[in-house]
Amino acid sequence: MPDQIEKVSIIISKGSLDEVYPGLIMANGARAEGIEANLFFTFFGLDAIHKARHEHIKLATVGNPGLHFATLLGGLPGVSSVMTHYINQKMARVDIPSIPELIEMIADSGAGLYACKASVDLFGLEKNDFIPQVSDIITVGKFYERAAGGQIIFT
Amino acid sequence: MPTRTYADIEVEVDAEGFFTDPSTWQEGMAPEIAREAGVGELTDRHWQVIKFMRHQYEESGSGPTVRVLGKTSGVGIKELYQLFPRGPAKLAARIAGIPKPRGCI
Numbered sequence: 053m054p055d056q057i058e059k060v061s062i063i064i065s066k067g068s069l070d071e072v073y074p075g076l077i078m079a080n081g082a083r084a085e086g087i088e089a090n091l092f093f094t095f096f097g098l099d100a101i102h103k104a105r106h107e108h109i110k111l112a113t114v115g116n117p118g119l120h121f122a123t124l125l126g127g128l129p130g131v132s133s134v135m136t137h138y139i140n141q142k143m144a145r146v147d148i149p150s151i152p153e154l155i156e157m158i159a160d161s162g163a164g165l166y167a168c169k170a171s172v173d174l175f176g177l178e179k180n181d182f183i184p185q186v187s188d189i190i191t192v193g194k195f196y197e198r199a200a201g202g203q204i205i206f207t
Numbered sequence: 208m209p210t211r212t213y214a215d216i217e218v219e220v221d222a223e224g225f226f227t228d229p230s231t232w233q234e235g236m237a238p239e240i241a242r243e244a245g246v247g248e249l250t251d252r253h254w255q256v257i258k259f260m261r262h263q264y265e266e267s268g269s270g271p272t273v274r275v276l277g278k279t280s281g282v283g284i285k286e287l288y289q290l291f292p293r294g295p296a297k298l299a300a301r302i303a304g305i306p307k308p309r310g311c312i
Contacts, residue, residue, distance in 0.1 A: 081311055084273045086293030148312060149274065157274060160284035162292075 059088040059202025061195070066207070067096030067105075068112035069136060069151070075207040076100070076154045083161035088202065091158065092195050093186075094168035098175065100151060101167060101182050109151050111136045152183075159185035164198065166190045213239045218304075225300065225307050229264065232304025240302045246291060249302075253290050256282050260296075260303040270300040270308035 060082050064075040075091065082089040099105040113119060113126035113135050125131060140150070149157065159165055167182055167189045179189060190198070208219045208227060213236035219227045224244070226232055237257060241249050249257070259280040263271045273296045277284035287295035296308045 077311060080273075083288070084294050084296060086297065154312075157277070157284055160277075161273070161288050162285075 057082075057087055057203055059090075059199075060205055061090040061092060061199035061202055062205045062207065063092045063094060064097035064100060064207055065094045067099035067109065069109045069139065070111055070116070070118075071207065072097065072100045072109055072151060073148075073154075075205070076151065076158060078205065078207075079163055080154060080158050080161065083158065083163055089158070089161075089163040090166065090198050090202075091163060092166045092168060092190075092199075094171050098167055098171055098177070098182075101155065101165060101186050102177070103181055103183055106152050106155065106183060107150075109136075111139055155183065155185060164188075166195065166198070168192070168195070211243075221306075223301075223307065226304040227306075229305045236304065237302050240304075244298050244301055245293060246298055246302065250290075252282060252286065253299075253302075256280055256287065256290065256295070256299045257303045260299045260305060264300075264303070264305040270296065270303070270305050272296050272308050272310045272312060274312055 062075045062079050064072060066072070079089045079091050093101050099109060110132045113132045114123055116126065119126065119135070155165070165186045167186055169189050169191045172178070172189050209222065210217050211220050211224070214233060216233070216236070218231045221227055238249055241247065241253070246253070256276065259276070260270050271279070273284065273287060276282065276287055276296055276299070282290070291298040300306065300308050
């Protein structure tokens with residue numbers, strides 16, 4: 053089957069729960085199908101691999117019409133935490149792993165995890181700020197090199 | 208339905224090579240299916256996964272995903288991908304003669 057996808061490079065550029073999960077699930081699913089996968093974390097997406105933050109990724113409750121409640125309400129103190137807790141419980145019930153567990157799974161599957169150099173510099177971070185599964189901090193140019201011969205998915 | 212011949216027995220498979228009737232599978236077919244799927248020689252560790260897969264299917268009617276395999280088969284995720292680089296759950300299910308496991312994670 054020549055039309056089969058052999059390789060994907062997935063960019064995670066945002067740091068809210070609902071914007072981190074899709075890229076992770078797609079990367080994990082790619083590996084499960086035998087597809088080579090790379091994950092590139094950029095801008096606020098870096099939170100997903102940040103040692104101190106990756107266990108506390110929150111659902112966006114402001115500017116998220118999918119939640120179907122007033123933006124004003126979503127901005128009240130604690131609402132994001134409560135909604136995050138609610139959705140995490142809901143996901144646990146259908147056996148969706150937490151973000152740290154999912155990332156560990158993806159790394160164990162042999163996928164490459166990379167942090168974007170420009171964003172790392174912007175936020176004044178270094179390799180040590182990231183979970184050990186992160187293989188490297190790379191430039192955009194290097195990312196394209198790693199992505200060569202495959203599909204690129206931006207999330 | 209396409210057919211394949213493993214251990215001199217003709218069996219029906221789907222377009223991706225998964226058995227359409229798991230009851231037609233026999234252990235003796237596994238090495239040939241593995242070779243065809245690019246897995247190579249089956250070791251004891253491969254067999255542990257294949258037998259677990261088969262057992263789960265018989266218990267629950269569907270094959271486990273990679274995550275479930277990693278948690279319950281006694282073979283961790285890293286090793287699963289070493290044993291079956293082109294997709295552990297998918298390949299082990301094919302070799303075990305059961306349908307492709309469903310589920311996104």
